[in-house]
Amino acid sequence: MAEYKWPEEGKRSHIGKRIKRLDGPDKVSGRAKYTYDLNRPGMLFGKVVRSPHAHAKIVSIDLSVAEKMPGVKAVKIIQGPGAEIQWAGDEIVVLAAETEGQAEDAARAVKIQYEKLPHFVNEQNWDAIPEANRRRPSEATAGDPAKAFKEADIVFEGSYGNEVITHCCLESHGLIAEWEDDKNLLVHQSTQSVSANGPQFAQALGIPAGNVRLKMEHIGGGFGSKFPVDRWGIEAAKLSKLAGGKPIKLMLERDSELMVAGSRPSVFAKVKVAAKKDGSITGWESEVWGSGGVGNFSFAGLLPYVFRAGVENRKEKFSVIGTNTGPQRAWRAPNHPQACLITMSAFDDLAAELKMDPLDLFLKNIALTGTRANVYRDELMKAAEMIEWKKMWRPRGEGAPGSTKYVKRGLGLSLHTWGGGGHASDCDLTIHPDGSVELKMGTQDLGVGTRTVLAIVAADTLGLPLDAVKVHIGDNRYPVSSGSGGSTTVGGVSSSTRRASIDALNALFEKVAPAMNTTAGKLEAVGGKIQEIGKPTNSMTWKQACAKLGTQPLTTRGKNPGKETLTTAGVGGVQMADVSVDIETGIVKMNNFVAVQDCGLIIDMKTAESQVFGAMIMGVTFALFEEKVMDAQTGRMLNPNMEFYRLAGLADIGNFKVHMMTGKGYDERGVIGVGEPPTVSPGAAISNAVANAIGVRVPSIPLTPDRVLAALEKKGGASAKI
Amino acid sequence: MQKFEYASPTTKEQAVALLGKSWGETEVLAGGTDLLSLMKDFIVTPKRVVNIKGIAELSLIRMPRNGSANIGALVTIEQLIDTLGRGFPAITDAAKGITSPQIRNMGTVGGDLLQRPRCWYYRAGFGLLPKGENGEPLVANGDNRYHAILGNDGEAKFVNPSSLAPALIALNAKIKIFGPAGGREVAADKFFVAPRSDSDREYTLEPNEIVMGISIPPTLGVRSATYEVRQKEALDWPLAAASVALTLDAAKKVKAARIALGHVAPTPWLAEAAAEYLTGKTINEDVAAEAGKIALAGAKPLSRNAYKVQLARVAVKRAILQAAG
Numbered sequence A: 001m002a003e004y005k006w007p008e009e010g011k012r013s014h015i016g017k018r019i020k021r022l023d024g025p026d027k028v029s030g031r032a033k034y035t036y037d038l039n040r041p042g043m044l045f046g047k048v049v050r051s052p053h054a055h056a057k058i059v060s061i062d063l064s065v066a067e068k069m070p071g072v073k074a075v076k077i078i079q080g081p082g083a084e085i086q087w088a089g090d091e092i093v094v095l096a097a098e099t100e101g102q103a104e105d106a107a108r109a110v111k112i113q114y115e116k117l118p119h120f121v122n123e124q125n126w127d128a129i130p131e132a133n134r135r136r137p138s139e140a141t142a143g144d145p146a147k148a149f150k151e152a153d154i155v156f157e158g159s160y161g162n163e164v165i166t167h168c169c170l171e172s173h174g175l176i177a178e179w180e181d182d183k184n185l186l187v188h189q190s191t192q193s194v195s196a197n198g199p200q201f202a203q204a205l206g207i208p209a210g211n212v213r214l215k216m217e218h219i220g221g222g223f224g225s226k227f228p229v230d231r232w233g234i235e236a237a238k239l240s241k242l243a244g245g246k247p248i249k250l251m252l253e254r255d256s257e258l259m260v261a262g263s264r265p266s267v268f269a270k271v272k273v274a275a276k277k278d279g280s281i282t283g284w285e286s287e288v289w290g291s292g293g294v295g296n297f298s299f300a301g302l303l304p305y306v307f308r309a310g311v312e313n314r315k316e317k318f319s320v321i322g323t324n325t326g327p328q329r330a331w332r333a334p335n336h337p338q339a340c341l342i343t344m345s346a347f348d349d350l351a352a353e354l355k356m357d358p359l360d361l362f363l364k365n366i367a368l369t370g371t372r373a374n375v376y377r378d379e380l381m382k383a384a385e386m387i388e389w390k391k392m393w394r395p396r397g398e399g400a401p402g403s404t405k406y407v408k409r410g411l412g413l414s415l416h417t418w419g420g421g422g423h424a425s426d427c428d429l430t431i432h433p434d435g436s437v438e439l440k441m442g443t444q445d446l447g448v449g450t451r452t453v454l455a456i457v458a459a460d461t462l463g464l465p466l467d468a469v470k471v472h473i474g475d476n477r478y479p480v481s482s483g484s485g486g487s488t489t490v491g492g493v494s495s496s497t498r499r500a501s502i503d504a505l506n507a508l509f510e511k512v513a514p515a516m517n518t519t520a521g522k523l524e525a526v527g528g529k530i531q532e533i534g535k536p537t538n539s540m541t542w543k544q545a546c547a548k549l550g551t552q553p554l555t556t557r558g559k560n561p562g563k564e565t566l567t568t569a570g571v572g573g574v575q576m577a578d579v580s581v582d583i584e585t586g587i588v589k590m591n592n593f594v595a596v597q598d599c600g601l602i603i604d605m606k607t608a609e610s611q612v613f614g615a616m617i618m619g620v621t622f623a624l625f626e627e628k629v630m631d632a633q634t635g636r637m638l639n640p641n642m643e644f645y646r647l648a649g650l651a652d653i654g655n656f657k658v659h660m661m662t663g664k665g666y667d668e669r670g671v672i673g674v675g676e677p678p679t680v681s682p683g684a685a686i687s688n689a690v691a692n693a694i695g696v697r698v699p700s701i702p703l704t705p706d707r708v709l710a711a712l713e714k715k716g717g718a719s720a721k722i
Numbered sequence B: 001m002q003k004f005e006y007a008s009p010t011t012k013e014q015a016v017a018l019l020g021k022s023w024g025e026t027e028v029l030a031g032g033t034d035l036l037s038l039m040k041d042f043i044v045t046p047k048r049v050v051n052i053k054g055i056a057e058l059s060l061i062r063m064p065r066n067g068s069a070n071i072g073a074l075v076t077i078e079q080l081i082d083t084l085g086r087g088f089p090a091i092t093d094a095a096k097g098i099t100s101p102q103i104r105n106m107g108t109v110g111g112d113l114l115q116r117p118r119c120w121y122y123r124a125g126f127g128l129l130p131k132g133e134n135g136e137p138l139v140a141n142g143d144n145r146y147h148a149i150l151g152n153d154g155e156a157k158f159v160n161p162s163s164l165a166p167a168l169i170a171l172n173a174k175i176k177i178f179g180p181a182g183g184r185e186v187a188a189d190k191f192f193v194a195p196r197s198d199s200d201r202e203y204t205l206e207p208n209e210i211v212m213g214i215s216i217p218p219t220l221g222v223r224s225a226t227y228e229v230r231q232k233e234a235l236d237w238p239l240a241a242a243s244v245a246l247t248l249d250a251a252k253k254v255k256a257a258r259i260a261l262g263h264v265a266p267t268p269w270l271a272e273a274a275a276e277y278l279t280g281k282t283i284n285e286d287v288a289a290e291a292g293k294i295a296l297a298g299a300k301p302l303s304r305n306a307y308k309v310q311l312a313r314v315a316v317k318r319a320i321l322q323a324a325g
C-alpha cells in the first residue's frame, strides 16, 4: 500500500507557491463562458411570473392571452388556484418564447387574481412581532449562570443586531435545460453542485439518474445559495419537454435574484456578560431572535462565539421569527458572522467598561477558546503587529492618532473559527503514452481557484510543470465530487488528486523500473524526470517513461476517504480594522483592514490570499452597506437592485493586508479550506473599530449614517450635531 | 419594454414636431442612462422615442472670456468636467460625484437635469406620488429614509436626483428651451416644480419642448463649491448636497451669496434666508454652521429621515467653507 502524505517543505515544487489562477486570462478576456453567456441552438427564453404579494391565496389564473402571444412556445402553471403564497416573488407561472422580449411580454399578459392575506416582514423590533410569527424558542442552560452573575464584579449588558442580507451573486441563478431525446436531459446550470444535481433533476422528472448530463464551466458567485436545483430549475426542464425538448434558458432577473434566490438571516440579541475586575469572563446570557424569512435556521451551540468552550456558565434563548419573505439559504459560514458580531461586540464593550485595551481582554481570556488557544494568541499578536495596535490604539472615544475635530479614528478586532475539512471526492487521473496528463473530476470551481489547485497537486506529485496537467471539471460525467460548501472543496479535491497522482506514479514506476535496472520503490519523479532516489544519473525523461505504457493509457481512481492525513478540520482567524468616522455625517470610511488566517497546508498561496481578500470586501459591504429592505405596507423588497442594495466598490474598502499562517504547527494539519472563515469577523471588527472611534456602540449593522448619528447622540457619543 | 416608434430628427424643429402634447406619449432620448431603465421597468411607456443626438447644435459649448458659459444639452458629464476646467467648481465638484466613468461618458447635462426621481416606490411601479391599492400614500407611512425633508407638504415626497441642478441654481444659470413656439429661457431655480399628480413632471418643460442647454452668467470673482454627503464613493447618489456661490468684498466680507441644496426636496432647494444671513459676514465655521441651521429651519422630516437634516446642515456648512477657501 502506498503511503499518502504531503511533500516536505523543501520538496514542494508548486504547492504553497504564489500561483496565478489558470483560468484568469480566460476570465478577464471574456473567453470564459458562464451559464449566462451560453446560447444553445434553437434556444427559447424562459420567464417566471412571480407573486407581487407577500401573502395571498391564488384565486384564478388566466393564461389565454399569454398563450397566444407571438413567439410563445410553452406555458405552465407552477402553483395553481387555491395555493397560498408566502412571500413576494414566489413562482406562479413559467413560460417560454422565442425571444426574451416576447417571453417578458407574455409574462406580463398572464392574469392572476389573488385574495390578499395579512403579511409580516419586519422582525427587527421584538415588541412589534406578532405572537403568531414567533416560533417556539429553544432554551439551554449550562453550569450555574445565576451564581456566576451574582458573584461577578461586573455585569455588562448590551444589544446588538444585523439585518437580513442577500447573496447578490453577480451571475444570477439559472440554467439552460434541454431534452436530447425523450429520456435524456442536458442541463447547463450555474451551480455549486455539479455532481449532486443530476440525480435531483432525475428524481423530480422521473428518469434514471444516469440520463441527466449536467455541465458548468464557470460560475459568477454562489456563496452558499447555489446548491439546489431549485423549483425554477425543475420547471424549466418540464417546460422544455412541453416545447418539444428545445433548450430553455432561464436566468433570474436581478430583482428576482435579490428577492428569492437567497438571503442570510438577521439576528438581534440582548446579551449579559459576567466578568471579574481583571476582565476574566465568567458567565454569559443571551436572548436572541432573528429571521430567515419563511425558512428555519438554528443558532444552537454558537454563543459566546469562539469562547464558548471555556465559558461554563451560560443561559441562552433563541427564537426564530417567521416572516413573509423568501427562505434563507446557507451564506458563506452560516450563522457565524452574526454570532461573531454579538459576541465580539459584547466583549469589546466590556473591555471599554473596564477601561481595558480589548486586545488585553481577549488575550486574558484566550484559554477559554479551548484547543486552538495558541493559534489565536499567535494570530492576535501577528495582527496587532501588522496594524500597529499598540502604537495606534487609544481608549474608546479618545480617537486614534490622525483624528481631527470631526473625523475620529478607531481600531477594533475580532476572532473567528470554522470547520472546513475535505468532502467526499473521486477523480480519475490518466497518464497518456505520449506523456500528457489528464485529470477528470465532477467538481466545480466557484471562482476560487479549484482548477488551479488540482493542477498544482497533480503536477507537484508527478514532478511536472503546471501546464503538463490538463484539468477537466464541471461535468457530471466525471467521477463524483461533492458540492462546494463548508470550505471542504480544497481539502476533498486535493486529497483525491494527491492519491490518484501517487497511485498513477507508482504504477508508472512499476512499468519503467525494469528498464532502469531498479525497483519501483527506489524511483522518484522530479523536474520532468523519473530517477533513482539518491542516484539521479539513473534517469529517464517523463516522456520516455510514459512511452513504456505502450498503447494503453494509465488511469487511476483517487478517492478522498474522509478524515486522514491529507486533510483535517478546524481553523482560527483574527481580523483588525482601522476606520475613520465623520462624526458630523456618520459616514464610516475604512483605513486599514488586517486579516490573519490559518487553513492548514496551503496549496496555492495566491488564491488562498484572494479568498481572504474577497471575504474582507464582502465583510466591509456587510458592515457598512447591506440590508434587504422590506416594506411593511406592500410586503415587498424595496431595494432589489444594485442601486439601493449597495455593495462596496474599490474606493470604499481601504487598504487590506493578509497574512496566512504557515509552516510548523500549520502545514502538518493537511489541507483544510479557507472560503468561509475570513467572512466571519469583518462585521464585528469594523463595528468595534467604529465604537472605539466615536465612543459609543452603534448597536446594529449596517453602520449607515442614520444609525451612526443616532448612536452618537446617546450618552458618551462624540456628537457633533449642528 | 413596450414597443415604440423610434425617430431620429436632425433639427430642433423636427424634434419638437415629433413630440406629443401630453406627458407619457413620447419621450426624448439623450444618453439613455436613465430613460432605458425606466422603459425596461415599464415606469415610462412611450409610444414614440425621439432621439435628439442627431441635432448638432445641442452639443455646442461656448465659453467667452467674461467667465460665462453656454453648454449644449447633449454635452456629456465628462465633457462638462473637461471644458469647465477650474472656473466653475460648484458644477465640476457636483459633476465629478456622478459616477461611474461609464455614466459620465454616456449621461448628458440635459439628461442629468431631467432624470426622473430615484424614489424606490416610484421605481417599483407605485407611481410618482406612490399610492397603495387603496390609494393610501406609501412614502409617508413607509420606508422614507432617503426621501424629502424640505418641501414635502404636498404629495411629492421624493428628492430631485440631479446633482448639477443645485450647482446651476447657485450660479444663477438659465435653462434654454425650445418648443413649437420657438425658444425661451427659464432661471434654473424656476425650472423645477413638485408635481401634483402622477401625470405631471418635476419640471416646467412642456411635453413638446426640449432642453437646448444651459447658460451660466459671468462668474469672474465668484467663489463656488459643492459639498456632497455620500455614503459610497461610486455608483451612488448623495444623501444630501449643497452648492454655494459667494462674492466677497475687499475685506473678505460676503457681498452676495446663493445657496442651493440637492437631494433633500422634490426640487433643488434654494436656501434664500441662509444666503441672506451670510451677506455682510466674514465666513468662519460658526457662521457657516449657522447658515446650515437657517437653511434647514423649515425642515419637516418624515418618520425615518430626520438624520438627513443634520447631513444637509453639514453639507451647507462645508460647501460655504470650501467656497470661501
Ligand SMILES: Cc1cc2nc3c(=O)[nH]c(=O)nc-3n(C[C@H](O)[C@H](O)[C@H](O)COP(=O)(O)OP(=O)(O)OC[C@H]3O[C@@H](n4cnc5c(N)ncnc54)[C@H](O)[C@@H]3O)c2cc1C
Residues within 6 Å of the ligand: B027, B028, B029, B030, B031, B032, B033, B034, B035, B036, B052, B073, B074, B097, B098, B099, B100, B103, B106, B107, B108, B109, B110, B111, B112, B113, B114, B115, B116, B161, B162, B163, B164, B209, B210, B211, B212, B235, B236, B237, B238
Ligand atoms: C449608478 C448611477 C449613479 C448616478 N449618480 C448620480 C449622481 O450622483 N448625481 C446625479 O446627478 N446623477 C447621477 N446619476 C444619473 C445620471 O447622471 C443620469 O442618468 C444621466 O445624467 C442622464 O443623462 P442621459 O443623457 O443618459 O439621459 P436620458 O436617460 O437619455 O434621459 C433622462 C430623462 O431626461 C429626458 N431628456 C434628456 N435630455 C433631454 C433634453 N435635452 N430635452 C428634453 N428632455 C430630455 C429624457 O426624456 C428622460 O426622461 C447616476 C446614474 C447611475 C446609473
